[in-house]
Amino acid sequence: MSNIRKSFENGKAFIAFLTCGDPSLEITERLVPAMADAGADLIELGIPFSDPTAEGPVIQEANARALAGGVTTDRIFDMVARIRQKTDVPMVFMTYANVVFSYGTERFISRSASLGMDGLILPDVPYEEKEEFDSVCRRYGLDFIPLIAPTSHDRIRTIAREASGFVYCVSSLGVTGVRSQITSDIDSMIGLVRESTSVPCAIGFGISTPDQAAHMAGKADGVIVGSAIVKLCAQYGSECIPPVTEYVRSMKKACLDL
Template sequence: MNFIIFMSNTISDTFKDLGFKKECALVPFITAGDPNLNVTEEALKILDAEGANLIELGLPYSDSLADGPVIQAAAARALHNQLSLEDIFNRIAQLAPNISTPIVIFTYFNLILSQGVDQFVTRVRLVGAKGLIVPDLPVEESEYLLKLCEENSLELILLISPTSSIERIKLIAEKSQGCLYIVAGTGVTGFRANVDIEVKNLISRVKSVTKKPVIIGFGISTSAQASLVKSWGADGVVLGSAFVNKMSNFNSDSTLLNLRSFCREIKQALLMK
């Protein structure tokens, strides 16, 4: 494989830039291959053009324990097309030089194991992605993957849950690369009517022990919720099911327009003072 100079910043550099501008990161999530890779490519270009600061790209998986029904259905649609991991990686490699937003691969550890951990991490680097999120990898078992990511100029983002003790928060904060991911509620991803006020307290607890940027996800689906979480001190806001839902029932005439409009709406909410 030929080596390519990729245009996008690292995750850490992205948050440094945003910190100087006092802006909150928009982090949309979509599922690779839903409904097909051509649409995924167009969606990634739209999210890049509309101001996404990081893009989580989920690898479709049949046993996605952290995902709610919307993202599970998206993974099922992608897998129905007999999409391979190599197909996805080849498409990322074609696209990455042409967008400025860092791509972060969201995947479960069994998919990494099935490829071989070393080989998987090397492949992620070569295709031009900038980081990994592995929701079912506990911090106690993360050392080897953290080491490999550091050696490959990738950043492994670790998750903090609402039930994490302050001692565990300190450990995760010490180990996580690029930023920290706070899970806004127990359970799986999806839509929630309100963001629990306890998230505000959790953000404060995390920021009391680390200067690393903090992104918030799971259950955030509207511009009002994104703006609220920003006001609580979040450095970035992740919206998954809300973006993935725009891709369901795909219609070539309207779906990508709706995705663009929704991304623009959330971006504007995060830019408002």
């Protein structure tokens, strides 16, 4: 059983994304254990990429700020080593294929595994291209997390059947970012996932309020929030730890209360 399974053992999971190095790696390092203490069941560490084509403006800008601040993949690995001395919360990297490929796919994944990372999410690697990364992840005991989208339809079963870790269910068309309404037919997407796998299913893209979290937690095994957290980091800068932990606490509570 992978570590990620543990994330789904405390009721509905709350999964928190942040961009490493925004506002600084030092804050990221302190933020991760604080978010875990506040109830985050799984942390997605975003490794910034110069041209994040699946992201909306909030995370695009966070990526740009982090890179301008001198963040690199190696400095993020060093930070993960320090974080792992403080918390055993399950963690996955979320980044783009070129960050992994250019580092050397095997070198990136083996280093991730040896530092205690649990999985990898690459939004620009669909099912057809996953073997190049998934085969290496399997060898090193990392879960390669697949995404499904409102346009996936007949692909959902195929993708879910080979899923490990969890299935990342993209709630809406478009890129990441806060939305006032989510109109996709989430129930039928999740129904198809459940028919095909026992791996848990978490919903992300567009979720920001406790009400939305409670609503989505009613449908899936977990809720993923990115842009709303990244927005708080942007707004409060180096003072972001208290508001982010407070936010995480309220979102986890919403997931549990339903």
